[in-house]
Amino acid sequence: MADDSITSAPVDAAETAAPTPNNSDSGSEHSKPKPWFKRLSLTTWIFIALILGVLAGLALQGSPEIADTYIKPFGTIFLNLIKMIVVPLVLFSIIAGVVSLDDVKKVGAIGGKTVLFYLATTACAVTLGLVFANLMNVGAGYTMPTGELSYEATEPPSLIDTIVNMFPSNFFQPMADATMLQVIVIAVVFGFGMIAAGKKAKPVIDICNAMSDVCIAIMRGIILVAPFGVFGLICPVIASNGIDVLRPLLWLIVVAYVAMIVQILLVYSGIIKIFARMNPLKFLKGEMPVMGFAFASASSVGTLPINMECTEKMGVSKEVTSFVLPLGATINMDGTAIYQGVCAIFIAQVFGIDLSIGQQLTIVMTAVLASIGTAGVPGSGMIMLAMVLQSVGLPVEGVALVAGVDRILDMMRTTVNVTGDAAVATCVDAMQKRAAARRARKAEKLAKAA
Numbered sequence: 001m002a003d004d005s006i007t008s009a010p011v012d013a014a015e016t017a018a019p020t021p022n023n024s025d026s027g028s029e030h031s032k033p034k035p036w037f038k039r040l041s042l043t044t045w046i047f048i049a050l051i052l053g054v055l056a057g058l059a060l061q062g063s064p065e066i067a068d069t070y071i072k073p074f075g076t077i078f079l080n081l082i083k084m085i086v087v088p089l090v091l092f093s094i095i096a097g098v099v100s101l102d103d104v105k106k107v108g109a110i111g112g113k114t115v116l117f118y119l120a121t122t123a124c125a126v127t128l129g130l131v132f133a134n135l136m137n138v139g140a141g142y143t144m145p146t147g148e149l150s151y152e153a154t155e156p157p158s159l160i161d162t163i164v165n166m167f168p169s170n171f172f173q174p175m176a177d178a179t180m181l182q183v184i185v186i187a188v189v190f191g192f193g194m195i196a197a198g199k200k201a202k203p204v205i206d207i208c209n210a211m212s213d214v215c216i217a218i219m220r221g222i223i224l225v226a227p228f229g230v231f232g233l234i235c236p237v238i239a240s241n242g243i244d245v246l247r248p249l250l251w252l253i254v255v256a257y258v259a260m261i262v263q264i265l266l267v268y269s270g271i272i273k274i275f276a277r278m279n280p281l282k283f284l285k286g287e288m289p290v291m292g293f294a295f296a297s298a299s300s301v302g303t304l305p306i307n308m309e310c311t312e313k314m315g316v317s318k319e320v321t322s323f324v325l326p327l328g329a330t331i332n333m334d335g336t337a338i339y340q341g342v343c344a345i346f347i348a349q350v351f352g353i354d355l356s357i358g359q360q361l362t363i364v365m366t367a368v369l370a371s372i373g374t375a376g377v378p379g380s381g382m383i384m385l386a387m388v389l390q391s392v393g394l395p396v397e398g399v400a401l402v403a404g405v406d407r408i409l410d411m412m413r414t415t416v417n418v419t420g421d422a423a424v425a426t427c428v429d430a431m432q433k434r435a436a437a438r439r440a441r442k443a444e445k446l447a448k449a450a
Helices: 025-031 042-059 064-101 104-135 159-165 173-177 180-223 226-240 250-276 280-297 300-313 318-331 334-350 357-372 381-391 396-403 406-449
Strands: none
Touching: 042 064, 042 226, 042 280, 064 180, 064 226, 064 280, 064 300, 064 318, 104 180, 104 250, 104 318, 104 334, 104 357, 104 406, 173 180, 180 300, 180 318, 226 280, 226 406, 250 280, 250 334, 250 406, 280 300, 280 406, 300 318, 300 406, 318 406, 334 357, 334 381, 334 396, 334 406, 357 381, 381 396
16 A cells, blocks of 8 residues: 555666756656655555654643544544445445355355454464463552442343344445444345346446445545544544553553564464465565554554555455455454453452463453454444453453553554454465465366366
8 A cells, every 4th residue: 555655766876966968858857856755655654643643642641632622533534534435345345256256155165264264363362362461460569449440331242142133134224334244244145146146237246346446446545644544543542541541551551562462473474474375574564554554543444445455465366355354354353352361361360360271261262252243443342351251250340440541452452453354364365376276287187188
């Protein structure tokens, strides 16, 4: 996404010197370097905006209402634009992706690999969270009084209700409510229907492909103003939750961030190296714009358009990105799983409760299942944390301990979530391409033998 703004190699120093009298006007124009601000990539601008937003937030700590009143609206407008395009983008891109596969078995193969990868990486994530929380003694020495804590737990849906709720009774309601899992189901069902209808569905397929291209064009236009959105999103967070609120819970944040960074550097880099056979540094460099925006917005679904753009630039096919990434934005919550593991140990230690190995294994299983039902919107992990605490008998009131820094944790866990989506999409795409190459070689051998 960001590389488009780096258009050419640096011009030779001799050419950038004062033009000779023999140079024509057109030659002077070609040798004239671009202004510095045009040479910076969008990635660089996003991180500049992130740093400026942090600095501005620190400067406005005494008057957070200024940031909320005059700066936050820029971030809200940008996020609203992203949310506006996400539903049609997911709907039409998944329909186009399913139809492009032209085979229900192929859809099943990609879907099966994707779900297995997501479940495996989520299990690794929550295990890492528990390991680091225990090793680094996340709740040791915490002195905040717990007598007056209160948190109203929202009843999480049962497994049966989650499955039933995946299938909408109305075509338009999931679009209006942005219920992404139902939107994905609608898209897959209509994609299968178009495959089954054959040639008769061609006009509808053409419309869906055209609408997918239109949504991508709109998305690219919105992404161009991402630095302004990032600045508007991060500044009020820092202004309202400055250093003072972070100080008592700083160790919790450090442990969670360390576990999440290890998830990216160890788990994702490992599967990229093994299954995609790609240099992990190349992958991480390509994901930098996605990470920057995810950190600022704390929304997996909001980051989806940028993630699709960046993974396709790294060579992942559109048919895989249009299916795997929207699914991941809805059900793959590795960062949230780490957060749940670390916070469960933190709350247990604060209340003086020792969790057995069996209870911690229960946390792993509950967090993996809970991550599937976690919506890709800011703050949704709080409900699932309450569910995890209840599964091992920890007091749900402990959620109030981490509520004050939930936004700070949410930014990093969203970064992990979207990076995991891209890693799985890259691996699935590489495996599909290798399988296709093997089939082609086999067909060639059979043709020669015949």
